[in-house]
Amino acid sequence: MQKLSDFKDDINKCSKCGLCQAVCPIYKVTGNDCAVSRGKFVMLSGVLKGDLKLSENINKYLDMCLKCGKCKDFCPSGIDACKIFEAAKYEYAKKNFFSKIIFALQSKLIFNNILKIAGKINSLSTHTSVTPPKRGLRLLFFRGCADKALPNSEKALKKVLSKYPEVKLIEKDFDCCGVPFLSSGNLERFEEAKKQNIEILNSTEFDYIITDCASCEDALKNYQFTEKIINISEFIAKHPKTFQFNKNLKVTFHKPCHLKNYQAVKDILKNCQNIEYIEMKDYDECCGFAGEFALKNPKLSAKLRENKAQNILSSNADIVLTLCPACIIGLKSALFGKKHPPKVMNLIEFLASADIID
Ligand code: SF4
Numbered sequence: 001m002q003k004l005s006d007f008k009d010d011i012n013k014c015s016k017c018g019l020c021q022a023v024c025p026i027y028k029v030t031g032n033d034c035a036v037s038r039g040k041f042v043m044l045s046g047v048l049k050g051d052l053k054l055s056e057n058i059n060k061y062l063d064m065c066l067k068c069g070k071c072k073d074f075c076p077s078g079i080d081a082c083k084i085f086e087a088a089k090y091e092y093a094k095k096n097f098f099s100k101i102i103f104a105l106q107s108k109l110i111f112n113n114i115l116k117i118a119g120k121i122n123s124l125s126t127h128t129s130v131t132p133p134k135r136g137l138r139l140l141f142f143r144g145c146a147d148k149a150l151p152n153s154e155k156a157l158k159k160v161l162s163k164y165p166e167v168k169l170i171e172k173d174f175d176c177c178g179v180p181f182l183s184s185g186n187l188e189r190f191e192e193a194k195k196q197n198i199e200i201l202n203s204t205e206f207d208y209i210i211t212d213c214a215s216c217e218d219a220l221k222n223y224q225f226t227e228k229i230i231n232i233s234e235f236i237a238k239h240p241k242t243f244q245f246n247k248n249l250k251v252t253f254h255k256p257c258h259l260k261n262y263q264a265v266k267d268i269l270k271n272c273q274n275i276e277y278i279e280m281k282d283y284d285e286c287c288g289f290a291g292e293f294a295l296k297n298p299k300l301s302a303k304l305r306e307n308k309a310q311n312i313l314s315s316n317a318d319i320v321l322t323l324c325p326a327c328i329i330g331l332k333s334a335l336f337g338k339k340h341p342p343k344v345m346n347l348i349e350f351l352a353s354a355d356i357i358d
C-alpha cells in the first residue's frame, strides 16, 4: 500500500502549467484552483514538507473530486492525480472518527450482507452458480455490487448473451471491485477486495472478463489483466446483432467517466432499427453523482446534475441511456421534477427489450 510520501516525485513533477484546469469538471463550476490537481498538489507538497497539516480543510478539497481521471489524461507530466489523492485520503481517514465508522460499514461482512439484503428486497438471490465451459468463448462475468443489489441489469446481460450460442458465461463469487472503498480512502479494504478478486481470476480459465459497469471495468483494468477485460458493449459491437424495436424512438447516451470505448456504443446504436441516436452536448461530462462525491459535495453535485439535465432535455430524446449503475441514479435525480423527462435506462436493458436478430 503506497503512502503519500511515496508520491513525492510525482507531486514535484507538476509544472503548474494549469492544463488540468481546462478539463476538470469541478474547476469549471467552481473556478477554485484548490479543487483541481494543481492546487491540491500545492497543498500536498506543503504537507510533505511539513509546512501544512493534513487537515480537515485539505481533506475537503481531496473529497472535491469526481475521480473522472480527465486531469491525468491531459497532464503533460502524466501524473495520476487520483492515486495520489487516494493515498492522502487514506492517511487522513486513519485518524478521523467518522471515516472509521465508514470503514467499519465497508468491512467485507457488513458490506456483503447489505448487498444480500438489497438483493433479496429486489427478488434476486446473490448465490452464484458455476457453469463450467465445455466449448466456445468463455466469458467470466464480473458481477458488480449493483448487479447483486439490483436484478434488472444482470437479467438483461444474460438475456442478450443468450443470443450468442458460442458464449459460455462463467460465474464466480467476486468481491466488490473496490471503487467505493477508494472513494472513501479505505485502501486496506480495497486491497482486500482486489486480492480476493485476483485469486479468483488467477484460478479460473476464461477468454475474457466481461462487465456491465464502467467503474468495475476501470477498477479491474487497474489491477492487471487489461487486455482481457471488456465491457459488454465492446463485446456486442465486435459480435454485432440487429436490435429490432417495434416503435420509433430517439435516444441519447451519457458516457460514464470510466467507460473506455464510446465508439462501441455508437456502433451498437447503428444496429438498432427504428432508433435515432442524438449525441447530447457534453455527453462525456460527469453526471455529478460519483459515489461519495454527491454526499460530500451536495451543492456542486446539484450544479453538475443540472447541467447534465439541461443537455439531456435539449437533445429531445425519449430515452437517455448509460452504462453505469451509479450514473443511472445520478441521471434519474438530475431529471427528477423536470417536465416530460426522458426515461433513464441501462443500455443493455434497452437492447434486451428489443427483438434480437442475427
Ligand atoms: S496538467 Fe499536470 S503538470 Fe499541469 S498543472 Fe495540472 S497536474 Fe500540474
Ligand code: SF4
Residues within 6 Å of the ligand: 023, 024, 025, 026, 027, 035, 036, 037, 064, 065, 066, 067, 068, 069, 070, 071, 072, 081, 082
Ligand atoms: S479526477 Fe476529475 S474531478 Fe478530480 S481533479 Fe482530476 S479532472 Fe478534476
